[in-house]
Amino acid sequence: MPKNTSKKNNRRSLFQWHRQIGLAVSLLVIILSITGIFLNHTEKFELDSQYIKSKFLLDWYDIKKPTIKSFPVEKNWISHLGDKVYFNDVLVAKEISIVTGAVSVEEFIAVATQTDVILLTPTGEKIEQLDATTGVPANITAIGINHFKQLTLKAQSNIYVANNDVTEWKQSNDTNIIWATTAKLTPAIENSLNKLYIGKGLSKERVLLDIHSGRILGKAGPLLMDLSAVLLLVLSFTGCWMYAKRTWAIYKRDKLLAAASIGESYSAADLKRGEEGVILTVIGDEKLKQRLASMGVLAGTIIATPTSSVFNDPRTYIIRGYQLCMRTTEASMILLQTDTQTIPRLQKYSHDGCSTDENETSTIDKTQS
Amino acid sequence: MNIKKITFPTKIFLFLLFSLVSSISIAEGTYQEPVDFVKESFSPSTPPKSSVLWITNKLKPSIYKIMRHKLNALRIRYWKKDGQTVWVLNEIGKEHPITVGLVIKNKKIQRIKVLIFRESRGAEVRHPFFINQFKQVTITPDNKLEKHIDSISGATLSVTALKKLARLALYFDKVINE
Numbered sequence: 001m002p003k004n005t006s007k008k009n010n011r012r013s014l015f016q017w018h019r020q021i022g023l024a025v026s027l028l029v030i031i032l033s034i035t036g037i038f039l040n041h042t043e044k045f046e047l048d049s050q051y052i053k054s055k056f057l058l059d060w061y062d063i064k065k066p067t068i069k070s071f072p073v074e075k076n077w078i079s080h081l082g083d084k085v086y087f088n089d090v091l092v093a094k095e096i097s098i099v100t101g102a103v104s105v106e107e108f109i110a111v112a113t114q115t116d117v118i119l120l121t122p123t124g125e126k127i128e129q130l131d132a133t134t135g136v137p138a139n140i141t142a143i144g145i146n147h148f149k150q151l152t153l154k155a156q157s158n159i160y161v162a163n164n165d166v167t168e169w170k171q172s173n174d175t176n177i178i179w180a181t182t183a184k185l186t187p188a189i190e191n192s193l194n195k196l197y198i199g200k201g202l203s204k205e206r207v208l209l210d211i212h213s214g215r216i217l218g219k220a221g222p223l224l225m226d227l228s229a230v231l232l233l234v235l236s237f238t239g240c241w242m243y244a245k246r247t248w249a250i251y252k253r254d255k256l257l258a259a260a261s262i263g264e265s266y267s268a269a270d271l272k273r274g275e276e277g278v279i280l281t282v283i284g285d286e287k288l289k290q291r292l293a294s295m296g297v298l299a300g301t302i303i304a305t306p307t308s309s310v311f312n313d314p315r316t317y318i319i320r321g322y323q324l325c326m327r328t329t330e331a332s333m334i335l336l337q338t339d340t341q342t343i344p345r346l347q348k349y350s351h352d353g354c355s356t357d358e359n360e361t362s363t364i365d366k367t368q369s
Numbered sequence: 370m371n372i373k374k375i376t377f378p379t380k381i382f383l384f385l386l387f388s389l390v391s392s393i394s395i396a397e398g399t400y401q402e403p404v405d406f407v408k409e410s411f412s413p414s415t416p417p418k419s420s421v422l423w424i425t426n427k428l429k430p431s432i433y434k435i436m437r438h439k440l441n442a443l444r445i446r447y448w449k450k451d452g453q454t455v456w457v458l459n460e461i462g463k464e465h466p467i468t469v470g471l472v473i474k475n476k477k478i479q480r481i482k483v484l485i486f487r488e489s490r491g492a493e494v495r496h497p498f499f500i501n502q503f504k505q506v507t508i509t510p511d512n513k514l515e516k517h518i519d520s521i522s523g524a525t526l527s528v529t530a531l532k533k534l535a536r537l538a539l540y541f542d543k544v545i546n547e
């Protein structure tokens with residue numbers, strides 16, 4: 001009996017695994033399917049030429065809507081967007097976190113960040129990016145020009161003045177300094193900067209591809225998708241296995257039902273004294289089926305006959321440890337699995353009617369002898 | 370909270386979330402501040418004042434041949450003392466610039482060090498097994514390294530950037546000593 005119960009439990013746990021894995025990956029499968037369909041038809045949907053405007057997605061990709069900080073230098077503009085510095089609409093420096101100002105000094109333009117000074121020609125060509133290695137003071141808060149038209153920096157509330165070539169910096173007590181201030185950018189340059197920065201930054205195709213592959217979640221995203229793919233494989237295997245088992249069981253039952261219809265069935269009524277069988281199904285009218293089911297006569301249950309009666313009608317059967325008295329007409333409705341018909345599993349029963357744990361083969365040997 | 374009450378799908382979700390958070394790793398880092406590199410290169414004496422090399426039109430074709438692109442600067446800073454020059458140069462590996470410090474003496478690389486690495490991969494180029502290949506290397510008259518440098522698989526672009534910078538520094542050293 002324990003063998004059969006564990007078989008049933010295995011089947012149940014396989015189904016539970018199937019169901020729970022299915023639940024766990026369902027969301028990912030939905031995402032994969034929908035994005036997959038769209039990606040198969042990117043040209044039709046023109047996804048490669050449409051761009052994302054959602055603030056959340058742009059932030060996720062670190063493409064922020066630019067808050068432009070601009071400084072006028074002569075007739076040109078120095079603008080800071082995100083981590084980039086532009087001369088009008090030409091990119092001059094990247095990976096700049098904060099721009100503290102920009103001024104025009106005779107032959108060049110100087111742009112100050114917190115740590116660096118970027119020198120540009122009047123036409124916006126980069127001359128040099130100066131940093132602490134060339135003596136630029138740290139924590140620059142402002143840039144300006146003094147009354148000698150020299151480049152001046154304010155750092156940690158000290159004033160530093162550069163020589164004419166901007167190769168050296170000296171501390172100074174100068175107070176007559178014009179500091180760089182921000183100003184409102186002209187709409188033409190602002191528009192072109194917005195377009196440059198955000199307009200064609202992120203296509204819908206790119207986002208869909210990243211969702212499909214999982215890369216939208218960073219480095220672990222593809223792993224997540226890989227895992228869901230593996231789980232999907234597991235799902236298809238468990239699904240096929242369960243389907244095959246169920247189909248086989250239905251085939252067996254149908255075969256037996258067909259045999260029952262021509263009187264070749266093997267039912268509980270055919271059990272001899274001391275034999276037992278495993279219930280396959282209960283046939284007959286619904287009322288009888290329900291009544292027997294409520295008493296535990298269910299598929300997979302072991303049924304045994306410990307006794308015999310005068311005309312074998314009615315007879316006592318043992319199901320689930322209790323005794324059930326049935327007429328032969330009712331017992332013949334309980335069909336048993338045929339594989340037990342050829343080699344009956346014999347067991348001795350104690351006086352209280354419960355089966356004892358005796359070795360199967362040894363009992364067979366005893367009956368043979 | 371009773372752990373047994375957490376359903377299986379929730380457990381899977383929590384596991385995936387945990388693996389997502391724990392797998393984020395970054396290769397970038399500052400290994401030495403350029404200022405410290407310059408100081409160290411001249412120690413125990415104090416470093417000299419920096420000098421400037423202007424990138425004139427005469428130099429541009431050779432620089433283009435070395436770098437395969439225009440140099441994004443019109444002048445380069447260097448430090449020179451007792452026949453030794455020190456350079457702090459930048460070159461993009463794949464997406465971000467790699468800052469490299471180079472010390473050149475007698476037209477040969479005395480020391481080379483990756484100071485700041487900003488790329489997400491390829492940081493292996495900072496290790497001695499690779500970087501030591503550049504020691505005592507010089508350039509040929511057509512500004513190529515006279516010795517073959519073994520690459521690192523998976524860090525090809527960073528290796529290429531370092532080779533370019535080594536050639537560039539040797540070329541600049543040649544120019545200022547002419």
